[in-house]
Amino acid sequence: MSTRLFVSGALSNDAELVLQGEQANYLGRALRSRVGDTVTVFNGDGGEWPASIEHIGKNSVTLRLGAVVESATESPLKIHLVQGISRGERMDFVVQKATELGVSRITPVLTHHGMVKLDQKRADKRRQHWQHVAESACEQSGRTHPPRIDEPVALNSWFGDRDSAGTMEVVLQATATASLVSLSAPTAGLCLLVGPEGGFSEREYEDAEMAGFQAASLGPRILRTETAALAAVTVAQSCWGDF
Numbered sequence: 001m002s003t004r005l006f007v008s009g010a011l012s013n014d015a016e017l018v019l020q021g022e023q024a025n026y027l028g029r030a031l032r033s034r035v036g037d038t039v040t041v042f043n044g045d046g047g048e049w050p051a052s053i054e055h056i057g058k059n060s061v062t063l064r065l066g067a068v069v070e071s072a073t074e075s076p077l078k079i080h081l082v083q084g085i086s087r088g089e090r091m092d093f094v095v096q097k098a099t100e101l102g103v104s105r106i107t108p109v110l111t112h113h114g115m116v117k118l119d120q121k122r123a124d125k126r127r128q129h130w131q132h133v134a135e136s137a138c139e140q141s142g143r144t145h146p147p148r149i150d151e152p153v154a155l156n157s158w159f160g161d162r163d164s165a166g167t168m169e170v171v172l173q174a175t176a177t178a179s180l181v182s183l184s185a186p187t188a189g190l191c192l193l194v195g196p197e198g199g200f201s202e203r204e205y206e207d208a209e210m211a212g213f214q215a216a217s218l219g220p221r222i223l224r225t226e227t228a229a230l231a232a233v234t235v236a237q238s239c240w241g242d243f
Contacts, residue, residue: 002038002040002050003031003033003039003040004040004041004063004138004140004142005019005023005042005139006044006135006139006146007019011041011042011045011049011068013065013066013068014064014065014066014067015064015065016054016064016065017051017063017064017065018060018063019060019061019062019063020060020061022049023061024057024059024061024226027039027053027056027057027061029149029170033053033054033056034056035054035056036053037052038050038051039051039053039063041063041065042071044135044138044145045145046070047068047069047144047228048068048069049065049067049069050065050069051064051066052064052066056091057185062194063191067172068138071142071143071144073141073142073143073144074102074143074144075225075241076188076241076242077236077237077240077241077242078104078105078189078190079102079103079104079105079189079190079192079193079233080103080105080167080180080189080190080191081103081139081233082109082158082192082193083098083106083107083108083109083194083229084111084113084114084155084196084197084200084225085108085109085110085114085116085152085196085219086116086196086225090224090225090226091108091116092129092133093136093226094106094225094226094229094230095130095133095137096137097137097145097226097230098229098230099138099141100140100143101135101230101232101234101237102143102145104148104241105147105148105149105150106134106147106149106150107150107153107158108126108127108149108150108153109152109153109154109155109158109170110152110153110155110202111155111196111198111200111201111204112201112204113196113197113198113199113201114198115196116196118152123152124151126152127150127151127152127227129148134146134147134149136203152192156204156207157208159208159211164188164191166187166188167186167188167189168183168184168186168187168190168191169193169211169213170190170191170193170213170214170215170216171190171205171208171209171213172193172194172215172216172217172228172232173200173215173217174199174203174217174222175217176216177217178217179216179218179219180216180218180235181235181239182216183214185218185239185240190236192229192232192233193208193212193213194225194228194229196225197224197225218231218232218235
């Protein structure tokens with residue numbers, strides 16, 4: 001499989017593209033690429049461009065783009081993952097693997113039992129970091145549309161501001177009597193609400209119910225937050241998506 005790189009900005013057939021910084025170092029030093037080698041680039045707008053390396057400089061690499069190739073790697077099931085923010089690398093792991101599994105949008109939420117506290121500056125930095133994680137996961141997985149990563153927001157605020165038009169909304173709850181696989185297929189998109197390490201509080205479950213979410217479980221075992229999120233996405237893709 002050709003090396004794939006996400007780049008920002010417009011791309012067009014037969015255009016010249018100059019890479020600098022981290023991507024230039026990756027091609028020139030880490031991969032030890034040579035003039036004439038081929039890579040694939042995409043910018044999130046759909047499609048991808050085969051490209052050949054025309055020049056390798058000290059701090060830059062110049063590519064010549066070929067003709068755009070349409071991709072068929074995006075899931076027909078639009079999954080919006082609303083994830084309680086977890087500590088350390090767990091959130092990175094969820095973003096990375098959810099991207100690989102085809103999630104189209106991720107909203108990180110601050111919750112009552114959550115152990116992560118973010119001011120506005122840190123929240124913006126984390127969002128940018130998670131967006132980069134998602135873009136890198138697209139490079140590896142063959143996707144051409146990185147999922148949208150929203151700004152972290154308090155769960156209660158998100159309940160009031162969300163646009164749920166036509167979307168089936170499900171909150172994972174270990175004590176729910178219905179299983180995720182028993183639910184009817186969504187007619188439009190699917191929104192999955194997953195708690196942090198300590199789970200949601202009883203009040204948050206009540207708020208989710210009042211907001212129209214239906215509770216569903218993933219079986220009799222208690223799963224870690226990152227396991228629950230990825231298991232739920234996998235079940236959804238298997239039942240109603242493209243698995």
